[in-house]
Amino acid sequence: MRAVKIIERILATIPIMLGVAIVVFLFMRLTPGDPVDIMMGQGGVVSVGEMERLRAEFHLDKPLPVQLAIFLGNALRGNLGYSYIQKRPVISLITERLPATIELAFGALFFALIIGIPIGIVSAVRQNSVLDRLSMAGAFLGISMPAFWLGIILILFFSVRLRWLPVQGRIGFGTGLQEITGFYVLDSLITGNWVALISSLKHLILPSVSLGAAVAAVVARVLRSSMLEVLHQDYITLARAKGQVEFLVVMKHALRNALIPTVTVVGLQTGVLLGGNMIVETVFGWPGLGRLVVEAIFNRDFPLVQGAVMVYAFTYVMVNLIVDILYTYLNPKITL
Amino acid sequence: MNVALSNQPLLEVRNLTTIFPLKRGVVQAVAGVDLSLHRGEILGLVGESGCGKSMTLLSILRLVPYPGQIVAGQVLFEGRDLLKLPPGEMRRVRGKEIAIIFQDPMSTLNPVFPVGEQIGESLRIHGLLGNAGPRLPWPFDRARRRAERERVLKVLQEVGIPMPAEAAKRYPHQYSGGMQQRVLIAIALSCEPKVLLADEPTTALDVTVQAQIMDLLNRINREHGTSIILVTHDLALASEFCQEIAVMYAGRIVEKGPTDALIGDPKHPYTQGLLACIPRLTGERRRLTPIPGFVPDLMNLPPGCAFHPRCKFARDECLGQDIPLVKLGPKHMVRCILYT
Amino acid sequence: METVPGREPFLTRWIYLWRIRLEVWLHSAGAFLAELYRRPLALLGGIVFVVYILVAIFAPHLTPHDPTRGNLRMRLLPPAWETGGSLAHPLGTDEQGRDLFTRIIFGARISLAVGIIAVGISVAIGTTLGALAGYYGGLLDDLISRFADLLMAFPALIFAIGVMTFLGPGFANLILALTFKSWVEFFRLVRGEVMAEKTKEYVDAAKVLGQSSGAIIVSEILPNIIQSVFVLGTLRMCDMIITEASLSFLGLGIQPPTPAWGSMVASGRNYLLTAWWVSTLPGLAILFLVLSINLFGEGLRDILDPRLRIE
Numbered sequence: 012m013r014a015v016k017i018i019e020r021i022l023a024t025i026p027i028m029l030g031v032a033i034v035v036f037l038f039m040r041l042t043p044g045d046p047v048d049i050m051m052g053q054g055g056v057v058s059v060g061e062m063e064r065l066r067a068e069f070h071l072d073k074p075l076p077v078q079l080a081i082f083l084g085n086a087l088r089g090n091l092g093y094s095y096i097q098k099r100p101v102i103s104l105i106t107e108r109l110p111a112t113i114e115l116a117f118g119a120l121f122f123a124l125i126i127g128i129p130i131g132i133v134s135a136v137r138q139n140s141v142l143d144r145l146s147m148a149g150a151f152l153g154i155s156m157p158a159f160w161l162g163i164i165l166i167l168f169f170s171v172r173l174r175w176l177p178v179q180g181r182i183g184f185g186t187g188l189q190e191i192t193g194f195y196v197l198d199s200l201i202t203g204n205w206v207a208l209i210s211s212l213k214h215l216i217l218p219s220v221s222l223g224a225a226v227a228a229v230v231a232r233v234l235r236s237s238m239l240e241v242l243h244q245d246y247i248t249l250a251r252a253k254g255q256v257e258f259l260v261v262m263k264h265a266l267r268n269a270l271i272p273t274v275t276v277v278g279l280q281t282g283v284l285l286g287g288n289m290i291v292e293t294v295f296g297w298p299g300l301g302r303l304v305v306e307a308i309f310n311r312d313f314p315l316v317q318g319a320v321m322v323y324a325f326t327y328v329m330v331n332l333i334v335d336i337l338y339t340y341l342n343p344k345i346t347l
Numbered sequence: 348m349n350v351a352l353s354n355q356p357l358l359e360v361r362n363l364t365t366i367f368p369l370k371r372g373v374v375q376a377v378a379g380v381d382l383s384l385h386r387g388e389i390l391g392l393v394g395e396s397g398c399g400k401s402m403t404l405l406s407i408l409r410l411v412p413y414p415g416q417i418v419a420g421q422v423l424f425e426g427r428d429l430l431k432l433p434p435g436e437m438r439r440v441r442g443k444e445i446a447i448i449f450q451d452p453m454s455t456l457n458p459v460f461p462v463g464e465q466i467g468e469s470l471r472i473h474g475l476l477g478n479a480g481p482r483l484p485w486p487f488d489r490a491r492r493r494a495e496r497e498r499v500l501k502v503l504q505e506v507g508i509p510m511p512a513e514a515a516k517r518y519p520h521q522y523s524g525g526m527q528q529r530v531l532i533a534i535a536l537s538c539e540p541k542v543l544l545a546d547e548p549t550t551a552l553d554v555t556v557q558a559q560i561m562d563l564l565n566r567i568n569r570e571h572g573t574s575i576i577l578v579t580h581d582l583a584l585a586s587e588f589c590q591e592i593a594v595m596y597a598g599r600i601v602e603k604g605p606t607d608a609l610i611g612d613p614k615h616p617y618t619q620g621l622l623a624c625i626p627r628l629t630g631e632r633r634r635l636t637p638i639p640g641f642v643p644d645l646m647n648l649p650p651g652c653a654f655h656p657r658c659k660f661a662r663d664e665c666l667g668q669d670i671p672l673v674k675l676g677p678k679h680m681v682r683c684i685l686y687t
Numbered sequence: 688m689e690t691v692p693g694r695e696p697f698l699t700r701w702i703y704l705w706r707i708r709l710e711v712w713l714h715s716a717g718a719f720l721a722e723l724y725r726r727p728l729a730l731l732g733g734i735v736f737v738v739y740i741l742v743a744i745f746a747p748h749l750t751p752h753d754p755t756r757g758n759l760r761m762r763l764l765p766p767a768w769e770t771g772g773s774l775a776h777p778l779g780t781d782e783q784g785r786d787l788f789t790r791i792i793f794g795a796r797i798s799l800a801v802g803i804i805a806v807g808i809s810v811a812i813g814t815t816l817g818a819l820a821g822y823y824g825g826l827l828d829d830l831i832s833r834f835a836d837l838l839m840a841f842p843a844l845i846f847a848i849g850v851m852t853f854l855g856p857g858f859a860n861l862i863l864a865l866t867f868k869s870w871v872e873f874f875r876l877v878r879g880e881v882m883a884e885k886t887k888e889y890v891d892a893a894k895v896l897g898q899s900s901g902a903i904i905v906s907e908i909l910p911n912i913i914q915s916v917f918v919l920g921t922l923r924m925c926d927m928i929i930t931e932a933s934l935s936f937l938g939l940g941i942q943p944p945t946p947a948w949g950s951m952v953a954s955g956r957n958y959l960l961t962a963w964w965v966s967t968l969p970g971l972a973i974l975f976l977v978l979s980i981n982l983f984g985e986g987l988r989d990i991l992d993p994r995l996r997i998e
Contacts, residue, residue: 027836027837027840028840030837030840031837031840031841034837034841035849038849038850038852038853039853041853041854151978151981151982151985152974152978154925154981155925155974155977155978155981156974156977157929157932157933157936157949157970157973157974157977158933159932159933159936159949159952159953159970160932160952160966160967160970160973160974163952163956163959163966163967163970164967164970166959167959167963167967171959171960244454245449245451245454245455246454246455246456246457246458248405248410248412248449248455249447249449249455249456249457249531249534250457251410251441252408252410252441252442252446252447253441253442253446253468253469253472253534254438254439254440254441254442254443254469254472254473255438255442255468255472256438256472264457267457267459267460268457268458268459271459281842282842282843283842283843283844285842285844285845286842286843286844286845286848287844287933289844289848289937290844290933290936290937293936293937294956304848305937308848308852308937308939309938313852313853316849316852316853320841320845320848320849323841323842323845324840324841324842324845327840327841327842327845328840341459342459343458343459343461343518343520344458344518344520
């Protein structure tokens with residue numbers, strides 16, 4: 012039964028992915044200006060004869076639906092276009108920078124959960140206490156701060172004034188890290204390179220905090236409110252009546268129920284993570300996909316932007332799919 | 348059996364008082380309640396909604412929700428005052444010595460855990476699997492898990508749930524109301540408690556299922572000697588199953604005594620009124636006579652006897668001081684000015 | 688007013704209805720303000736928000752300086768409370784010698800305009816479509832909902848960046864980028880609520896009285912829904928303001944020399960070590976504005992919808 016539901020959900024994402032690809036395709040077509048110019052970006056100046064040839068190469072002489080079909084076909088085969096600015100296929104540019112972004116996203120998510128979940132629990136259990144009020148105040152602050160500003164403030168404080176943490180980049184010089192997976196933290200663990208491990212972690216902290224603060228705030232608030240609701244339920248009283256220790260009443264009986272709506276919210280918040288990483292990467296000079304996209308925008312490297320937007324959207328759809336599936340495991344009421 | 352011991356009440360509640368300090372005022376949910384429950388006895392606690400009977404049960408187990416507090420009285424269980432126990436000891440009493448089942452089984456069972464797990468948890472909390480092997484973490488505790496599974500199946504069978512092996516894996520929402528209530532009873536029974544507090548166990552169920560559940564409770568009482576306090580608003584139900592009944596109104600006991608005496612010859616006007624409300628299926632046809640008026644607001648109790656605004660025998664003396672319980676027979680007590 | 692329904696002239700009845708509505712409205716406005724007064728934080732948020740709006744409107748009168756042209760000899764002056772600062776430039780100057788205070792209050796115009804207009808359009812589109820889809824259902828509902836699902840597949844900032852990249856920077860494009868995806872939330876909210884209200888009895892009563900569907904939606908159902916829309920609107924305004932700032936930070940939003948808080952923070956990055964105020968202070972402006980809207984919105988939610996109370 013559950014397997015069927017999972018397959019249903021996976022199949023449901025296909026039309027969405029298709030739609031995403033179509034929308035992205037239309038983005039390009041809506042750009043004002045000569046299409047050949049757009050495709051080439053500022054990669055070169057061409058003569059009129061060249062333009063005709065390129066027009067054919069880009070299939071611009073064919074009707075729009077055919078162009079769409081070609082585009083989709085290419086995308087399915089992993090061909091996301093060619094960047095004339097960087098003189099490389101888009102897909103290779105993206106895959107090169109992807110691990111850095113994923114590492115940052117995980118760092119931010121880790122921070123958000125490590126901070127958000129305990130705060131949410133404690134605030135709910137000790138409702139209206141000083142800790143609760145402070146946490147909620149902090150949460151308000153967290154959702155009101157733009158990530159780029161937080162990043163700058165953190166740099167000002169920890170890098171400039173206190174000199175504890177580095178300002179830019181992913182890893183320091185001279186660590187001699189062998190790249191196996193592309194994830195520096197993982198690679199340094201695998202190769203036993205402790206200098207590299209420490210360096211990469213130090214570089215990861217501030218960007219993760221900047222990116223994850225808003226998500227942490229949301230997680231704390233949502234978990235708190237759903238815990239409050241759960242803690243007033245009758246089954247919590249029964250758990251106590253069984254003689255259960257208060258700690259387990261909260262952590263086992265209450266939390267398990269309260270996490271259900273929280274997980275959905277976290278899934279939606281990954282959208283924030285995906286968008287925000289462009290900004291944070293720019294602030295911290297993090298060599299990831301986000302910064303690549305920002306540079307591409309300024310270079311008018313449209314194929315690259317198009318490819319990246321598709322990758323981002325697909326990732327978001329995938330994450331939400333995983334969250335949906337996770338939800339069916341957490342909430343027994345919907346396995347039927 | 349030592350005669351003297353068996354006459355000692357197993358659970359004795361003396362002058363239990365629980366209040367709720369709210370912004371608008373103080374609510375006396377339980378005002379000086381005295382009860383005594385003997386071994387093997389079924390005691391009924393009857394009254395309308397809001398009269399404090401559920402809160403009495405919760406107070407016995409010290410599960411009063413915030414902002415309520417127990418401010419006076421004693422709850423003597425086997426000689427020990429439960430209200431003075433340190434929290435750790437109290438937890439050992441809950442579930443193992445005194446268990447409770449609630450009114451609405453759907454909301455009282457945790458929706459995310461299978462039923463077998465919820466029953467087994469009681470066993471694990473009270474360490475009743477001790478002789479099945481040492482306490483090792485998963486996966487080295489196969490012997491314990493097997494012992495737990497056996498106990499869970501046994502108790503599921505006892506409460507009358509068919510196919511216990513599959514039943515244990517299901518979730519609460521997959522059961523009907525009657526089955527859920529049986530699961531609650533199974534949880535309560537798993538540690539073989541001496542006292543079972545039943546808070547309106549059948550109110551949320553259909554009449555036919557009601558009968559089944561009451562039969563089950565009766566059987567448990569007979570076979571295990573478990574004493575039961577049955578809280579209900581249905582005086583007819585109480586009269587059928589209880590040996591002794593206490594009638595509550597506005598947080599106070601207004602009459603209590605052996606069932607025959609209480610039903611046959613009710614002394615308090617409220618009890619009389621309750622009996623007059625019960626429709627009879629046999630005998631001559633007569634009108635139902637409801638008790639006029641409404642249940643009083645517990646924050647604005649009328650002075651003196653709380654029932655006097657609705658009482659047809661009310662006199663000026665009823666507004667006076669608090670009226671004490673007066674003994675009428677060997678075990679029959681009434682709180683009414685008519686008998687002082 | 689003794690009248691027989693349906694017999695008196697239309698105008699009299701219309702005026703009568705609106706008199707009642709006004710009285711009810713005034714009464715609830717009074718009650719609303721009383722509730723707000725009980726929540727000092729929300730009240731503070733509301734006041735600060737209003738202050739921002741007033742400052743933005745009267746910006747040119749509040750400062751003698753020009754926000755777009757600066758005096759290079761006066762560049763990177765510190766704020767008044769630091770050594771070397773002066774009250775002539777209370778918050779200091781930026782790297783082009785422009786007075787920071789002036790730029791900040793002019794920047795408020797951009798942020799507030801973007802926030803209010805973008806939310807306004809999102810609410811308008813989302814509510815209309817949501818009401819129609821929720822009330823009529825059927826094919827219309829299916830089509831719009833599918834389209835909405837598709838839009839939701841994009842993370843918000845990515846979508847905005849995509850639009851801004853391909854259409855170019857500028858105020859109008861910015862509004863388009865922001866509203867194009869955010870109407871979906873209002874659409875879903877209104878649609879859900881309309882579908883729930885549709886089955887209630889007062890709708891049947893209105894139909895029996897012969898009201899047309901359009902009138903039913905507008906006059907009967909919407910007033911019950913308007914509160915949740917309002918609450919969501921205030922919260923979304925915060926997101927819009929932050930998104931606009933983020934886009935400007937990346938250089939995709941409002942272009943210099945028009946002052947926008949995001950681009951101010953961006954241009955100050957190069958001078959963090961020597962002139963921290965150029966980046967920090969505009970960011971504080973964003974923070975305070977968004978914080979106050981959030982506080983006000985939270986208070987609003989508390990007052991209007993007791994079900995959602997975090998108690």
